[in-house]
Amino acid sequence: MKEVKFKHKTWEVAAIIQFPKDFDQTKTYPAIVCGHPISSCKDQTAGNIYGKALAEAGFITLAFDASHQGESGGEPRFLEDPATRVEDFRCAADYLTTLSYVDKNRIGVLGICGGGGYAVNAAMTERRFKAVATVVAANYGRLMREGDLTPGAAIKTLEAIAAQRSAEANGGEPFVTNYIPVNEEARKQAGINDIDIVEAVDYYTTPRGQKACSPNKLLFSGLAAAVGFDAFHLAEHLLTQPLHIVIGEKTGAFGSHRDGFELFNKAASAKKTIQIVAGASHYDLYDQPEPTGKALEQLIPFFKEYLS
Template sequence: MATAAINFGTVLHAQDNPWGLVYEQAITENIPGKVNIHPVKYNLDGIEIAANVYTPADYNPDEKEYPAVIVAHPNGGTKEQVAGLFAQRMAEKGYITIAADASYQGASGGEPRHTDKPYFRINDIHGMADYISKYPGVDPQRIGAFGICGGGGYTLGAAKSDKRFKAVATLSMFNSGRVRRNGFMDSAMPTIQQRLKQASDAREKRVTTGEIVFTGDMNLTDEEIEKLPFDLYREGAIYYNRTHVHPNSTFRYTMESLMDLMTWDATDQIDLINAPLLMMAGDKADTFYMTSDAFEKASGTTDKELFLIPGATHIQTYHIPEYVDQEVAKLTEFFAHYL
């Protein structure tokens, strides 16, 4: 059977960059007077977090205070992919930025590996704020939060209570709770109880035998990718498994995580967000229904904006230069006004 032809475009390799960065125009060396990257580690409630801090070209903490932006990565992603891209681009605009691997994922600590629970993902965002607020040169009164895909949903979750964030932005927001519960496009609602039972059984197996049950593996052939029904899954498989592969990035997560994921929703009590809110999405994204729903329910702030990128799908907002340029310009305008 013939393999379907897929146009991968630019293929990036982690081993080609000293920091494992897999996005176009990534930093390859730290040069005085340029944006620099600083790998750091810190403790968050007993878990060692691996993060990258980006400092702007004019960085001089002895003479100037800088606004800061934390960047939360997508589900299955790492700090070296799209989160790193936006952290670098915003550092180019004068911000100190941080992108960290989620607890239990990437290069961060935590067992069992690939645990994906809202509490931890939200606490990771609080933790990035903890760390960056004390970083030399950061003005702790000017911290913004930016989340991409699943990181966007968790950023909304963190911003409900964390008033250190003076402005909040998302890109291609993905409501992990809704999708894990109802299925993508709400297509799996008849099997909710069945999947909760599977998650409960997975927890019981871990407790009684120590065995961890995983789900979400997505090692597909080109032909299988071509046949996926949604742009998100098809283009996501290409982005994460072909063009922007990182060894720490995986769709895999513990089945037990569904017990927490399926009972959480990014829009629960979203009216608690009273900071300025910017939500960006491609107008061709099949995930747009999640951004639209959250934006409508975010009634606690009157200072909110929905910004659509014409022609862009969900994954295309991560890496297509013309779309990324529009998004960075909008983020720069937004954070410059409020930070």
């Protein structure tokens, strides 16, 4: 494993590149860009689980912190901007083409959760990605629009964002909120019992998955673009690469189960498959050995076939 940085506009993106066993820099290898979930970072599931396993299977893997987040540059901090997140993937492909040991015609992309939605969106217009895979991919725009499922939730959110932007434009302090409850006690006090939220708190706020570059902070005034984003828009026209989708059998508030089927049905890919991991939840497929092992049993052959 090696820590690297690559360029995005005027700042640098922090990443980790991992190599196959017996790596020989005089040879060329297929490569896979690994995109992390919303609120996550390169040192969690994207790099430490999937990036690591795919490197062990013979691929160069590149996992990066999203711009404005983690150890990557970009101001303001804690911004979750879909256009920038999608461009991160293109910049990652740019970087891989500069490495002599990467076969420029054998680059794939894998995204987890919201990173899966971004990976798909990027692949529609990034033809250097020859194969696309997702694990519990979620359409972040759809999730933002649904909000708490009350009528007009999206409009209420946009009104609140507008008011906060006006306040900040007139000298007010930026409002940095949280993606999820800050700990288990806060979750219980809020009365939130959905499986995805329960397991998100367990993953992100305990030693199970907690990392310093994933601080559970979100710039509220920057969310308007996310409300209007659709990760799968035009997939029926532009997503033509081989596609493999992994979802869990258990369903939760983040909606990755239904998003997986929507993506499968919309994609123009002539070669596409969907894998439902029995008994697995959204967060089981982040780091639990048996579910992630089941996912990798199909992800590795998929990438070997289409990046051969």
